Amino acid sequence: MRQQLFDVDVEGLIRQIHPKYRAVWEGLAPEDQRALALYFLPHRSAKDVLEPKRPRVIKWYCPFAAQCDFPSGHRYCINVFTGCAHHCEYCYAQAYEPDEAAPKSNFERLLLKDLDDLERWDVPPAPVHLSNSTDPFQPLEATAGHTRLALTEILRHRYRFTTVTILTKNPLLPVRRGYLDLFQALGTLPEDHPRHAEFAARAQPGFVIEVSLAFWREDARQHYDPGAPPLDERIEGLRALHAHGIPLVLRIDPLFPRSPLPTRPPASLADFDLPEAQTLDDLERLAALAKDLHARHVVYSPVKIVQPRGGQLSPTMQALRRVYEACARPAKPVFRGGSWRLPDAIARAHIIQPFLDICRRYDMPAKYCKHNLIETP
Numbered sequence: 509m510r511q512q513l514f515d516v517d518v519e520g521l522i523r524q525i526h527p528k529y530r531a532v533w534e535g536l537a538p539e540d541q542r543a544l545a546l547y548f549l550p551h552r553s554a555k556d557v558l559e560p561k562r563p564r565v566i567k568w569y570c571p572f573a574a575q576c577d578f579p580s581g582h583r584y585c586i587n588v589f590t591g592c593a594h595h596c597e598y599c600y601a602q603a604y605e606p607d608e609a610a611p612k613s614n615f616e617r618l619l620l621k622d623l624d625d626l627e628r629w630d631v632p633p634a635p636v637h638l639s640n641s642t643d644p645f646q647p648l649e650a651t652a653g654h655t656r657l658a659l660t661e662i663l664r665h666r667y668r669f670t671t672v673t674i675l676t677k678n679p680l681l682p683v684r685r686g687y688l689d690l691f692q693a694l695g696t697l698p699e700d701h702p703r704h705a706e707f708a709a710r711a712q713p714g715f716v717i718e719v720s721l722a723f724w725r726e727d728a729r730q731h732y733d734p735g736a737p738p739l740d741e742r743i744e745g746l747r748a749l750h751a752h753g754i755p756l757v758l759r760i761d762p763l764f765p766r767s768p769l770p771t772r773p774p775a776s777l778a779d780f781d782l783p784e785a786q787t788l789d790d791l792e793r794l795a796a797l798a799k800d801l802h803a804r805h806v807v808y809s810p811v812k813i814v815q816p817r818g819g820q821l822s823p824t825m826q827a828l829r830r831v832y833e834a835c836a837r838p839a840k841p842v843f844r845g846g847s848w849r850l851p852d853a854i855a856r857a858h859i860i861q862p863f864l865d866i867c868r869r870y871d872m873p874a875k876y877c878k879h880n881l882i883e884t885p
């Protein structure tokens with residue numbers, strides 16, 4: 509039952525939505541437009557233009573991009589912690605997250621408030637993602653338990669969500685600490701859910717776990733993912749999840765340049781004091797693993813060199829930037845969205861296409877990072 513808020517001019521809120529988000533409201537039924545406005549938009553802002561910043565924990569999926577560039581639509585992200593203990597060299601969250609991982613204060617109280625708001629305004633169901641900027645199963649979860657709490661509450665309010673997607677580099681933690689029942693319970697939409705019939709007809713799971721595994725050799729992992737779990741632990745976790753019927757996506761992401769580099773004259777990563785991150789043989793083995801695990805698809809994107817918030821690039825990332833400069837010559841790497849990238853044509857020819865050829869040989873669908881998110885119902 510929708511509750512009214514008689515002292516809020518909801519139509520006025522809708523008129524004030526920033527144009528970059530407006531497309532999400534267009535095409536919705538009027539009552540759903542009102543529900544989204546009440547949930548996402550500040551009710552008493554003095555600003556002329558409003559952004560969807562009202563939720564405390566269950567937030568607008570992507571606050572950075574305009575819908576015309578990244579049509580994420582109505583979906584949520586819960587960043588369960590701030591910062592991430594894994595300290596991956598290439599992590600884009602370095603641009604805005606603190607260095608040290610920590611639980612959020614008042615997480616439970618704020619989560620419950622957001623859930624109450626979803627209920628009282630009868631907000632239509634949407635996908636929820638954990639987490640964009642932190643690993644929900646980093647070691648902190650073993651003591652804080654915020655991911656377990658969030659998933660338990662999502663299950664209690666299952667009607668308000670469609671697909672629940674978890675992204676982690678640490679799949680063994682939930683396996684060893686008894687999260688599998690929770691994962692399985694989240695996998696099916698209740699019969700009175702408005703999307704139940706659609707999900708059942710498409711055999712669309714209501715819960716998916718995406719595991720990041722960009723490397724096949726432990727020495728490469730230690731260099732580029734220094735704080736993340738070892739590869740054998742990740743593979744053990746993946747196999748246990750698969751054995752329990754949990755739908756999986758393998759993120760072979762990011763993709764790195766490999767030797768010989770497309771430079772003139774030809775050079776290798778060793779010339780830049782970098783170890784080989786992913787040989788073609790590594791990628792082949794990762795694709796074979798994805799096939800073996802019946803992964804729904806794999807996710808990829810070329811590695812970005814992220815400018816950390818208020819800091820220097822690490823020696824590894826400085827070296828990788830020199831690789832990008834050499835590969836791009838006579839052009840330059842492209843600086844966009846806070847990170848350096850290879851020019852698209854070079855990234856496609858040298859990094860992406862050989863990977864896609866391997867995936868095709870393994871009959872493994874491959875989705876560019878973010879497209880997988882947009883396509884999650």
Ligand code: SF4
Nearest residue numbers: 592594595596599642
């Ligand atoms: S696990 Fe994910 S969020 Fe954590 S540092 Fe690595 S890439 Fe960033």
